[in-house]
Amino acid sequence: MKIAQVLKNRLFDALWHFFISLKLTFVLLVILGIGAFLGMSYDQTLNFEEFLAKAQDKELFSLFTFFELNDAFHSWWWSLAILLLSANLIACSIERLPRLYFEAVRPRPYLTDRRLLGLSLKKQRYVAHLSEAEELVRKFMPKTISIARTIEGIRYFYKERMLLGRFGVYIVHIALLIVMYSSIYTTQYGVDAHVLVEEGKKTRFINAKGSGGVPYTHDLGFYIGCDDFRLRTFVDNSPMEFESDLFISTEKNEKVLKKTVRVNEPLSYAGFTFYQSSFRPIISERAVTLLINIDGQKTSHNVHLNSEIVLPTKDILIPDKLYDDFAGLGQALRIVKKSPDHKATFFHIFRQHPDFDRTVRADNFDVTLLESDQRYATGLSIGYVPGISIIFSGFLLLLCGLFMCFFMTPTRYFARITKEQEGYLVVVAAQGFRHPHQVRDQFEKKTRAFNALTLESNYE
């Protein structure tokens, strides 16, 4: 029984020491770093079948599947590393926080000789009068002195600055735990989906992506519809702004909510948020307006892509491909020309350069692209992110913790005045808990006047 107890204790101790080790933190961070690189190197948007189809090296494929590289950030090893890291963070905090807390709330403020032994930043000077000694201490200590007490004829002074900064690391760790676990909860219970809704149509089924990038269809339980989609473009035809008039309707066709959404201006309903993320032209309903000039006679044609225009010369023109931007020259249209002898060639015309075809292509007619018309489907990203406010609180806490870690220098200042036979002995010391160079420089700066006074001081 005793042996079992000893073994149990030893096992617990070994496990505890394993989890409080800073080296474990180091190893886990290295694994996460390597994981991040692997995740960047393999396309994480593919599901397993797509990944399988795209894999070039079939021999290494079993290795890839074992490490789930198509979904590295939800793989077993990534999850295990996160789990171990969180256990490591919690164990380290439990191990170190109580000691730190008690040391912080019970600072041992008296600069005894024993205390002086443990401090590296310390100086002592003799002065003739008490007032001089007090002046020295005032110059050394920060503005308000926390403790000034006389014990057995020795006056002790103490002040601490930014000691809260010592807890910065723990706040960072707590924030990371909040962010990591809320992210896991969000991934588990949230919905990350996308849907294309054609103008004038509605749907209640959205294309969601589950664990491992596996697509599934999610039933919203209500309808999301698009009354109208508007695209404003710059002169080079790049999108300047796009917006959709969305509505939410019930089974009974009642519109319960209407809103115009744009990028950065979403619509929220029943916990779901609908973001304007993209748009897609409906190819079959793409039309162009062309101006055809044959010997000075201009005729305008409004036609769908891939439809034929028969010219009086018996040539047949087929506008077959519309480019939003062709080699930096803006919107362009490729037109296939079929001659009466059935020879097919093609040429390009540019919306921004109406004279291009007339000046470049020597033919008995020229074509100008006047405009293009398009029916669109609006692309909506749909997010159901339970606990997003907790994640954002974690972010805020993380920033506060990091600020405390890097921009606060927790320091303790000690001083004491002892009456000696020929005057007064002033001893000052400082203890920094971070940024040792900065604390040392500050100490040297603060004790500069001290030195000057000492040089002038004498006991005559």
Add this chain to the structure above:
Amino acid sequence: MNSAIFYNLSTAGYVASLAIFAAHVVDARKLFLRLGVLLVAVSFLVQTGGMVLRWVEAGFLEVSAAERAVGHKIFGWSWFVVFSQHPPWSNLYEIMVYMSWGLILVTLGAELKWRLAWVRQMGLLLALLALGLASLTDPSIKPLVPALKSWWIMIHVISASIAYAAGSIAAFICLLALMQDQKRVSLSRLTGFSLMAMAALLAALGGGLRLLTEQAYFVKLLARASDHIIPVLDLTKENNASFLVPMPGMGWLLLLAIFVHIMVALYLLCGPKNNEDIVAHGFLLAFFFTLLCFFVALYHGFRLSPVELEPAVMHHLSPAGPKFLGFKSHPWSFGLLTLALMIEGFIAWFLLKPSSIRLRLPSVENLEGAAYKAIALAFFLMSIVLITGALWAHYAWGRYWAWDPKETGALAIWIIYAIYLHARRTPGLSGPFSSVLGVIGFFVIIVGFLGVNLGLFADGLHTYGNN
């Protein structure tokens, strides 16, 4: 007067101050140092003025584009919102100019705080490299895409630029700390590690695994359109992808250079220690191959080497006309090659004249302290980058994190600095080991920042950052 004039003036100022700092290396009079720092500071102010002017230029362009799109004049608050929404860090050209600005800012800060020799020179060289890369991208101001019309862009990109700059300067300080630390760092280990890092850099700029499997260094084909030289597009590919061709003579040479780097590194790491002659000669051999690669790239860049293609291939390329290679065929890889040359050049100088480098440096402890502060700043700013990116993504796309390559790259940078900060406090891992991590941080920055542009990773949500 436009922003380009300000940028040119500031570039000239940086070049002149670099020359003055070079003079200070030869003649250590304080006058040179003060003059150099003053010139850098003035040039920095000129560049800042140029950025403000570019913001104004972009603002007027946005207002005019918006007025044309809506068909009427805009006034008041709406005018201000449209006018100010296009900060001068919205496309690749502006990002590179802004990166150089961040580098100079951090270099000036380091100069005022620590006065570290060599850091000022390397900071200026990196900033000039960023400006050189900017000159290879399209400098025109184009209206913002809708996703970028967000106030989050301000703090997100500002933090990223300064974080990358602080990380780069910190990495160089870490390298100096390793050079200065004669007690704990052997010359052969330091050189072996440097050669391994350079081999990784050469492999990354060469296209990663593709260089190995196809023994070719693929670059974009160029052609003239109007007065510009632009990459040739392959019309058979989706999204009008650039047409790539292998650069003659470069594939095998790069592979050879990587091989030599690795072999020399392995010899130095596993072979006899601290034979200064072997170390120097081994390194110079590897440096010679990097130099060769650089000259081949220069040859094609200046010569605009013509490329002949099959008529069947020419048929689906745009624009038409003669095709050739140049600097614009591989701006990022060429930039990294220049960077590799700069770093190797400095290490070669150190190996040949170690005392000339070490004499001007403070103690190892001070160097490590300075590196820690720079990395702490980079880590704090990277946290802001990740957080603001998540907030922005949540409000713009509905997901705060999408494991997009660029955001994962930012996370990787954050993780490497977290490793550094923990290593510094771990017994046995502080000192030279943490300095090595600081140097690795620079390579992680390169991969995270340029990985997508180098074609190492898939495109993601940040592809609008491409040219």
